[in-house]
Amino acid sequence: MKINSLLFPMAAAFLTAMALPAAAQQKLLPAQSEVGFVFKQMGVPVQGHFKKFDAQISFDAAKPATNKVNFTVDIASATIGAPESDAELPKAEWFNTAKFPQATFASSSFKALGGGKYEVTGKLSVKGQSRDVVVPLAMTQAGAVTTATGVFPIKRLGFKIGEGEWADTSMVADDVQVKFKLTLSGVGKL
Amino acid sequence: MLLHWLLALAIFGIFAVGFYMADLPFSPMRLKLFNWHKWAGVCFLALTVLRLLWRLSHRPPALPRAIEAAMPHWQVRSHHATHHLMYVLFFAVPLMGWAYSSAAGFPIVLFGQIALPDFVSPNKELAALIKPLHGLAAYALMGLAGLHIAAALKHQWIDRDGLLTRMLPGRR
Numbered sequence: 353m354k355i356n357s358l359l360f361p362m363a364a365a366f367l368t369a370m371a372l373p374a375a376a377q378q379k380l381l382p383a384q385s386e387v388g389f390v391f392k393q394m395g396v397p398v399q400g401h402f403k404k405f406d407a408q409i410s411f412d413a414a415k416p417a418t419n420k421v422n423f424t425v426d427i428a429s430a431t432i433g434a435p436e437s438d439a440e441l442p443k444a445e446w447f448n449t450a451k452f453p454q455a456t457f458a459s460s461s462f463k464a465l466g467g468g469k470y471e472v473t474g475k476l477s478v479k480g481q482s483r484d485v486v487v488p489l490a491m492t493q494a495g496a497v498t499t500a501t502g503v504f505p506i507k508r509l510g511f512k513i514g515e516g517e518w519a520d521t522s523m524v525a526d527d528v529q530v531k532f533k534l535t536l537s538g539v540g541k542l
Numbered sequence: 543m544l545l546h547w548l549l550a551l552a553i554f555g556i557f558a559v560g561f562y563m564a565d566l567p568f569s570p571m572r573l574k575l576f577n578w579h580k581w582a583g584v585c586f587l588a589l590t591v592l593r594l595l596w597r598l599s600h601r602p603p604a605l606p607r608a609i610e611a612a613m614p615h616w617q618v619r620s621h622h623a624t625h626h627l628m629y630v631l632f633f634a635v636p637l638m639g640w641a642y643s644s645a646a647g648f649p650i651v652l653f654g655q656i657a658l659p660d661f662v663s664p665n666k667e668l669a670a671l672i673k674p675l676h677g678l679a680a681y682a683l684m685g686l687a688g689l690h691i692a693a694a695l696k697h698q699w700i701d702r703d704g705l706l707t708r709m710l711p712g713r714r
Contacts, residue, residue, distance in 0.1 A: 368552035394573060394574070394577045394651070394653045394654045395653075395654030395655060396577070396648055396649060396650070396654075397649070398647075398648070401648075433647055434646065434647060434648075437568075438566050439568070440568050447664060455559075455692075517569070517570050518570065520570060523570045523573060523574070
């Protein structure tokens with residue numbers, strides 16, 4: 353039967369695909385990763401972070417132009433560590449979490465700067481606002497684990513974070529530093 | 543003497559702001575008041591250090607013999623005790639406030655420009671411990687201030703011994 357003659361090659365192809373490590377399954381290890389932010393409130397630096405986030409990564413050091421990263425942050429997981437501040441974050445003037453439960457970053461280009469350093473350009477979407485950002489990446493590898501770290505500035509007003517009476521930048525500064533440390537598995541040699 | 547009146551005004555102002563701001567709902571005004579309260583507290587602390595140094599190098603006059611003789615012994619004792627306790631609280635209250643701010647994770651940046659050190663690391667349990675103590679000590683200081691004012695007025699209006707004049711500008 354025709355089907356039988358196809359079966360063997362199909363099975364072989366299937367098994368081979370399963371056995372290939374290759375650029376399959378590049379994964380973020382959220383438990384060993386951090387995504388946070390720092391802002392100033394009347395000069396006082398305040399740190400916050402997100403407890404839930406995920407990423408889909410396609411990274412090949414030999415072909416940086418084809419690299420892609422799509423990152424998603426659970427906005428409800430944001431915390432500053434002080435209860436009254438955390439109660440404030442989901443409100444409409446701030447993250448408006450009920451209406452915009454996720455923030456995303458989608459890369460559009462990867463530029464290799466040498467020495468494990470990259471410049472990733474992409475769209476950051478928060479609270480329904482999208483802005484182009486350039487994210488510096490420093491990548492290092494230890495065995496099977498790859499770490500990508502970086503810091504980049506955003507202007508909170510561009511994302512309408514802190515509206516109405518909170519738009520006053522003498523109270524909460526416009527500049528916010530977003531910091532991240534992403535631990536990845538399944539990434540080939542850098 | 544000038545520092546006495548300046549810092550007395552400061553204490554009342556800082557206390558009033560602290561009392562009002564403590565239960566305000568979260569708002570830009572609350573943030574402003576908290577920061578102004580801390581800046582004023584730190585300035586008060588600095589001036590109190592100067593005041594103490596002055597007092598240590600320029601002994602204040604003792605109670606005049608006649609006035610002391612007219613006071614019951616317990617009154618003389620509380621005269622000294624009140625002043626000493628107030629000095630302890632002049633330091634304890636702002637230091638506790640500073641520690642509370644640091645423990646709560648909010649370092650003090652004086653006037654929004656000068657970052658002051660945290661002499662206590664961020665620690666939620668410690669913050670929860672210090673918070674009521676700062677308030678209690680502030681109430682104690684206000685209580686002693688009230689006692690101090692009442693005693694001064696007693697000397698002025700009841701004893702009529704003129705003791706108050708040495709605290710006024712253009713004295714003697």
